[in-house]
Amino acid sequence: MLNEEDFLFGKTALHHGILTKEQLEECILILQAQKEAGRELTLEEVALENHFLTREKLLEIYRLLGKNRIGNYEVEKKIAQGGTSSIYIAHHIQTGKKVALKVLLPHLTRNKEFVARFDREGEALTQFDHPHIVKAYETGVYQKHHFIALELLEGESLYEFLGQKTGIDERVALEIGLQIAKAMKYLHEKGFVHRDIKPQNIMITTDQVVKLIDLGLTKQISQISITQKGMILGTPYYISPEQASGAEKIDYRTDIYSWGATMYHLLTGRPPFVGDKAKEVMDKHLKEDPLPPWQINRSISQKTSALILATLEKEPEDRPLSFEMIIHHVNQILRPDFNTDKKTLEEGEVHSELIYSRESQKLLALTQEENRKRRRKKKKGGKSISQRLLQKKKKIAKSIG
Structure with a gap:
């Protein structure tokens, strides 16, 4: 009945x-x-x-x-659907304000894990107020429909923007990366880790503003340990080695790696590693070193190439210390006279200006090849980082008189 x-x-x-x-x-x-x-x-x-x-x-x-109503919103039309949710254009019944209404797919509403993840995203977004993070107005449940009311943006995802391009202009890529880094600095300062930075989760509006639009895997650092050991969360092409290995504890440095992988794609037209299967790609994140970006796109400066490689180090402690540091270096590269530096750096060399910048030592002092050697020496009791940095400083100081 x-x-x-x-x-x-x-x-x-x-x-x-x-x-x-x-x-x-x-x-x-x-x-x-x-x-x-x-x-x-x-x-x-x-x-x-x-x-x-x-x-x-x-x-x-x-x-x-x-x-055709969900909460305080009247649904107008569907504009997108992903693996876990649909997006609709809707308007507030009282005010008429248009929003993007994100709704968890019906068949997932009985899955506690997906419901918790969706609700966590809504709760996190309503706490954030940053120009490079999509704004959430309201989150709730209406007749079993879990929803988040978001600001309605006009534009395209970074993935759509890339299309079939073989890389975009370095300055444009760095400007995009800078805005993402500012959003991530804000998230980290709030105590959150994103865990899924990728072109599909980033939008470029018609006003050329870059915004993070999907925080579905975002968690407070204090809650990361509740992730089931061995569970792999993230997107294979941009996933950090620690995520690929199913590490139990993930911190902010995983976002630094994914930022670097996204920037690598922007600059070269492809992710750092590709493969036919997800496991193949994740194994490469764990075991292989990416080609330096400048070897794929010869128009990329050595400074930018070195910065991206530093973010893609296998060991979290070898990556830049924070997004504040990344922002500092991107701004250095983007300064008006950065293209006037005619010095060509061979792979493995480090610019003296960066060596002598105390804040930069950790970030760019060691190149990819040096880090491989350091990891090998670490097992054999080789020289410390500080000892080799001191040697390199002396060598540079001697060469410039």
């Missing part, structure tokens, strides 16, 4: 030809079987779960029932 809500839903779907009589009867049989098994589902959930309805058709039924 159907309750009143399910009866009206089924009657409307049948009357308007959205469901056939046979489909409706099958949905009712499945619904009854599920209830006998202890699962409390609605007719619409059964129809969606068993692919008798698409999300668009469900919204059509909602409109016919006068139910």
Whole structure:
């Protein structure tokens, strides 16, 4: 026996030809079987779960029932769908303000992990107020629909912007990277780790403002340890080695690696590592060193190439100490006269200006090859970082008189 809500839903779907009589009867049989098994589902959930309805058709039924509403928002149209959520253009019923309404996919609302992750994203976003992070106005649950009301942005994702390009202009890439770094500095100062920086989660608005738009894997640092050991979260092309290995504890340095992998893609037109399968790509993050960006795109300066390689170090402690440091170095590269430096650096050399900058020593003093040697020497009891830095300083000082 159907309750009143399910009866009206089924009657409307049948009357308007959205469901056939046979489909409706099958949905009712499945619904009854599920209830006998202890699962409390609605007719619409059964129809969606068993692919008798698409999300668009469900919204059509909602409109016919006068139910195209989620919380305080009236849904207008769907504009995107990902693996866990759909995005709709909607407007606030009282104020008329247009928003992007992010709604967890119906079949995931019974998965506690996905619900917790979605709700955590909403809670985090409502706490943030930064020009390079999408603004959240409200988060909640309405008739089992988990939703986040976000500012409506016009533009395209960084992934769409890249398209089939073989890399973009270095200065443009650095300007984009700088805005992302500022957003990440803000997140880290708030005590959050993003864990999934990638071009798909970054948007460039029509006003050329870069914004982080997806914080689905964001967690407070104090909560990271609750991640199940061995669980891999993140996107293979941009994932850090510690994430790829399923490490139990992840900190802010994983975001520095993913920022570097994203910048590598911007500058060269491809991620640091590619492969046919996710495991193959993750193994490369763990075991292989990326080609220096300037070897793929010869227009990239050695300074930028060195910065990107520093962020892609396998060991978290070998990466830049913070996004504040990254912002410092990007600004150094972007200064008006940075293109006037005609000195060509061979791979393995370090610019004396950067060596003598105390803040820069950790970031750019050791190149990729030197770090490989250091890791080998570390196992054999080789010279310390500070000893080799001192030697390099003396060598540079002697060469410049």
